[in-house]
Amino acid sequence: MTSSAQATGVSERSTAAAAPVAFAMSGGQVSLDGRRVLRGVDLTITAGEVVAVLGANGSGKSTLIRALLGLIPLSGGTTELYGVPPARFRDWWRVGYVPQRLSAGGGVPATVREVVASGRIARRGRLRRARPEDRAAVARALAAVDLTDRAGDPVGFLSGGQQQRVLIARALAGEPDTFVMDEPTAGVDATSQHQLAATLTGLVEEGRTVLLVTHELGPLAPLITRSIVLRDGVVAHDGRPAEDAACHPRPGHELEQPHAYDVSGGPMNPGTVR
Numbered sequence: 001m002t003s004s005a006q007a008t009g010v011s012e013r014s015t016a017a018a019a020p021v022a023f024a025m026s027g028g029q030v031s032l033d034g035r036r037v038l039r040g041v042d043l044t045i046t047a048g049e050v051v052a053v054l055g056a057n058g059s060g061k062s063t064l065i066r067a068l069l070g071l072i073p074l075s076g077g078t079t080e081l082y083g084v085p086p087a088r089f090r091d092w093w094r095v096g097y098v099p100q101r102l103s104a105g106g107g108v109p110a111t112v113r114e115v116v117a118s119g120r121i122a123r124r125g126r127l128r129r130a131r132p133e134d135r136a137a138v139a140r141a142l143a144a145v146d147l148t149d150r151a152g153d154p155v156g157f158l159s160g161g162q163q164q165r166v167l168i169a170r171a172l173a174g175e176p177d178t179f180v181m182d183e184p185t186a187g188v189d190a191t192s193q194h195q196l197a198a199t200l201t202g203l204v205e206e207g208r209t210v211l212l213v214t215h216e217l218g219p220l221a222p223l224i225t226r227s228i229v230l231r232d233g234v235v236a237h238d239g240r241p242a243e244d245a246a247c248h249p250r251p252g253h254e255l256e257q258p259h260a261y262d263v264s265g266g267p268m269n270p271g272t273v274r
């Protein structure tokens with residue numbers, strides 16, 4: 001929530017008329033290896049919205065959210081986070097990013113708790129010691145994804161689905177206004193998907209913004225207020241979720257193509273283990 005909303009206890013959802021714009025992209029273009037991956041995207045996401053980005057493999061979903069966060073430079077157009085270009089954005093505590101996968105390479109033996117605690121850094125400052133409220137937020141985040149009993153384990157020992165839950169917990173620990181999640185339920189078992197849906201429901205009721213990339217909405221479906229469908233790097237549909245049936249990729253279509261990025265880190269997660 002914004003500080004004014006926090007001060008009054010009124011969520012941004014209940015003051016929709018005054019809700020700030022979380023993301024605004026105009027004519028956004030991205031080229032990777034000389035290939036135009038985003039080819040002119042216009043979109044505005046207002047605080048309190050719960051937006052699903054859908055589309056077939058390779059349509060540019062991950063590229064779009066990484067560009068919105070300033071993790072990939074635009075080759076054309078503009079993008080802003082809370083009214084500020086990503087390069088000048090400083091309030092990274094406001095954004096919790098869940099990348100597609102954990103990259104814990106480099107032989108760093110980080111524990112689950114350490115990775116989750118890194119989600120607090122933007123909020124508490126890199127050089128400040130963890131305060132009781134930081135430790136409490138980390139404990140709540142671990143409990144929300146049911147990994148409390150694995151907190152001391154090296155994160156590399158966990159399964160892919162469990163690592164995904166670690167990334168979700170890292171974002172939760174920062175208590176951001178806005179969650180940006182790249183396939184948060186990929187490889188995650190059904191129970192954990194329902195758990196995530198319940199957690200997000202509470203956050204959305206408090207007015208948090210959610211932008212997520214997914215192939216299958218699953219238990220998250222009831223939360224979604226808007227769907228954006230990408231096709232070949234342009235927005236093919238932007239509207240109510242119920243209108244998307246014809247645009248949604250076919251079930252089973254999603255696992256054909258490996259993901260190309262090392263997605264750890266980024267300006268909003270300075271403590272990410274690589």
Ligand SMILES: Nc1ncnc2c1ncn2[C@@H]1O[C@H](COP(=O)(O)OP(=O)(O)OP(=O)(O)O)[C@@H](O)[C@H]1O
Nearest residue numbers: 032033037056057058059060061062063064257260
């Ligand atoms: N680093 C890169 N260099 C060159 N091309 C890339 C790079 N990363 C992604 N691409 C290409 O850009 C296109 C869009 O990729 P992106 O990951 O954004 O798609 P996506 O819709 O998220 O796909 P998926 O559903 O498979 O995750 C793909 O064709 C991909 O191969």
